[in-house]
Amino acid sequence: TGHELGHKKEAFDRWMAKIVLAVVGYGHFFIEHNKGHHRDVATPMDPATSRMGENIYKFSTREIPGAFRRAWGLEEQRLSRRGQSVWSFDNEILQPMVITVVLYTLLLAFFGPKMLVFLPIQMAFGWWQLTSANYIEHYGLLREIMADGRYEHQKPHHSWNSNHIVSNLVLFHLQRHSDH
Numbered sequence: 001t002g003h004e005l006g007h008k009k010e011a012f013d014r015w016m017a018k019i020v021l022a023v024v025g026y027g028h029f030f031i032e033h034n035k036g037h038h039r040d041v042a043t044p045m046d047p048a049t050s051r052m053g054e055n056i057y058k059f060s061t062r063e064i065p066g067a068f069r070r071a072w073g074l075e076e077q078r079l080s081r082r083g084q085s086v087w088s089f090d091n092e093i094l095q096p097m098v099i100t101v102v103l104y105t106l107l108l109a110f111f112g113p114k115m116l117v118f119l120p121i122q123m124a125f126g127w128w129q130l131t132s133a134n135y136i137e138h139y140g141l142l143r144e145i146m147a148d149g150r151y152e153h154q155k156p157h158h159s160w161n162s163n164h165i166v167s168n169l170v171l172f173h174l175q176r177h178s179d180h
Contacts, residue, residue, distance in 0.1 A: 001132070001171040006030045018096040022103065024126025027096020032071035037134075042143045043151050052140035060131045 005013045006029070014030075021027045033048070040046035043150035047066025050059045050151055075093050076086045090097075108115045141158050143151040 002026075002029070003033065003133075006034055018092070019099060022096035022099035023122075025097075025100045025104075025123045026127055026130060028068050028093045028102065029070035030096065031075055031092055032067045035074050036067075036070045038154075041154055042138055042141045044142075046138075048134040049138040050135045050140065056135050058131065060128070061137050063131055063134060064127060128148060 002017045005017035005020065008014060008017070017030055018027055021029050037046055037048045040049075042049050044051075047063045047070060050056075050063075054062075071093055072086075076090055079086050079088065079091060087094070088094065100102075104115075104119055107119065137159050143154065143158055146152055
């Protein structure tokens with residue numbers, strides 16, 4: 001849901017994406033996916049594109065930290081152009097991070113130390129779901145390099161898609177990945 005809401009234009013929907021992603025401590029996905037992955041998909045520069053022959057475990061150790069580093073760099077560039085510090089509250093990575101910290105603090109205060117077991121489990125599950133989706137959606141696909149050295153424009157064949165009605169309804173059209 002956070003993935004799809006992050007593609008919307010309305011400020012409310014985009015904030016809902018940040019909140020949904022903050023629940024699992026993965027708020028940087030909002031920036032990385034929309035501003036990094038969409039630009040570099042199916043190229044070696046994209047940490048969220050799995051390579052031919054790369055297993056999901058190796059991919060996750062490259063994708064998870066790589067996505068955070070790229071999101072931070074993108075946000076640092078954006079804020080620098082606006083003359084703002086990367087540590088300002090306008091940083092769209094820090095916004096969901098603050099939500100995560102507040103939410104987890106409240107859960108710990110309300111339910112006690114047993115949450116120290118459950119919060120990392122649900123966080124890991126959320127991260128694994130997003131990483132698994134990234135792994136499958138572009139596995140082994142590469143865009144061609146044109147004569148001028150740039151990559152061809154992204155096309156539907158640079159994503160694996162599924163047009164099955166039930167799975168698309170259950171997963172909010174995630175399998176129609178190239179549509180967005």
